[in-house]
Amino acid sequence: MKNMYEILINALQADELIAQVTILNGSNVGEKLLLWPDGRKYGGLGSEKLEKQIIEKAKELFQRQETRKLEFELDEGRISIFIQVYPPSPRMIVVGAVHIAVPLTELGKTMGFRTIVVDARSAFATRERFPHVDEIIVKWPSEALEALHPDEGTYVAILSHDAKFDIPALQVPVQSKAKYVGVLASKHTYSILHEALRENGVSEALLGKVHTPIGIKKLGSRGPEGIAFSVMAEMIAEMRGVEIT
Amino acid sequence: MRDVMENISNWREEGKQIVLATVVKAYGSALRPIGSKMAISSAGDISGSVSGGCVESAVYEEAQSVLANSEPRLVEYGIADETAWSVGLTCGGTIEVFLELLD
Structure with a gap:
């Protein structure tokens, strides 16, 4: 037995x-x-x-x-x-195996998240750079996100900073039940993503829940580690239902 | 449990006996939610916690009795409790901890 x-x-x-x-x-x-x-x-x-x-x-x-x-x-x-x-662990899906993704997934691990990194570029999405994450997926982000079925326990940070990845990648979680969707982008860059998604038929109501610029600005933290920290804080606030103005 | 299970697996492989302490009730300003775990091995290893740090040493002592006689026990730590005062329950909360030997 x-x-x-x-x-x-x-x-x-x-x-x-x-x-x-x-x-x-x-x-x-x-x-x-x-x-x-x-x-x-x-x-x-x-x-x-x-x-x-x-x-x-x-x-x-x-x-x-x-x-x-x-x-x-x-x-x-x-x-x-x-x-x-x-309960099952919450999931943190990070799109873009960029510098910020390293401390963000480390913080996610510490906070009890199952962490997943998605990037189409195999040179960046490596075990060497992300020894701590639960899963590395080398795939076109929108395809990977579709297969992951974001649900109420899923927190998605889109960090690739590249419209050709970000537009299709954002389209999946924004139309899913994901608890949190954040995009790393300046106001100007995000307006391009926003416009592209609207043209693809995504409603304003759905787009309204996207956190951008990503992270809690008020913290004033800087650099890749500082931004990762503020994104983590924003995810926790969303999890706890705390309004950050 | 997730925070202590890796250590527990290692200790089991090393043939150590393990006491698992679980917060089953928390009142007031207790720092760790119910369900939080602390594991203590027969070799004196510790993993996890049941409070913000104020009752861990008392739980460690209690675990020694569980290791000695294998009997589970339910213990309360709080501000009205002499033991808790002596180990300095500064958070002002009260917690109930269940200790048991892991099969």
Whole structure:
């Protein structure tokens, strides 16, 4: 039989949504159960009745991706249960294996993001330059982004600084559910991208959510590392729903 | 868990026993959210944290008893708690930590 800890770790590495239930007191203290949103389970708590109640409760917690300690009334008394929901890591997709991409993905890693670098130029998108990232994709950015299916947990920074890459690259996440889309560009350069996307039929409402110039300017940080820091801060603000004016 | 799992894997390969401490409840201005982990090995290695730094040494001590008798335990650290004062819970919060030996 496979060890429960190893099953949990494998699920976390595969970025599955999973919950671990632990009994915190009473005669079955330390007993554990792993639960998946599709109804799969592993392990047991020593009580069929208790498991049923917990599986019901876990459905809500999965929905809200929330971890909680709960009290349950059993025949033998009150017991405390800890249900830890492990949401999949947020994803940071950086388009353009430029200098800023190096510190940005390092910061992303530190902040618990799964980090992905996309660039069509194999000379830049190398393991040597990005030893810390989870994935390097050498492909035309728009194709790579389409295959990555940006969702509510995805944060995209477009840094290639080259209209022939940026126009098609921006078009994908801006029309996706991505939580954050930022573009490194001056006001003038961005106006060209903006115009090109509008001509391609992307609505103003969608374009309105693009963060550009990228990063929190107010921080006043400079240089590739400083800009990376301000982009990271902007992503976290977006994640937490904090308005930065 | 993600922040401690690499260290835990290494320690397991080295044949060390491991105690996992988890924040299961946090009130007030606790610095680490519930679910945060700290791992302690039988060789004295530490990974992760359960607070901003104020109760880690107390948790480390508690882990020694778990290593000795293999029994899980639920411990509360807070401003009203003598132990917590003695280790300096400066954040003003209260946390409950569950410690258990990893299988």
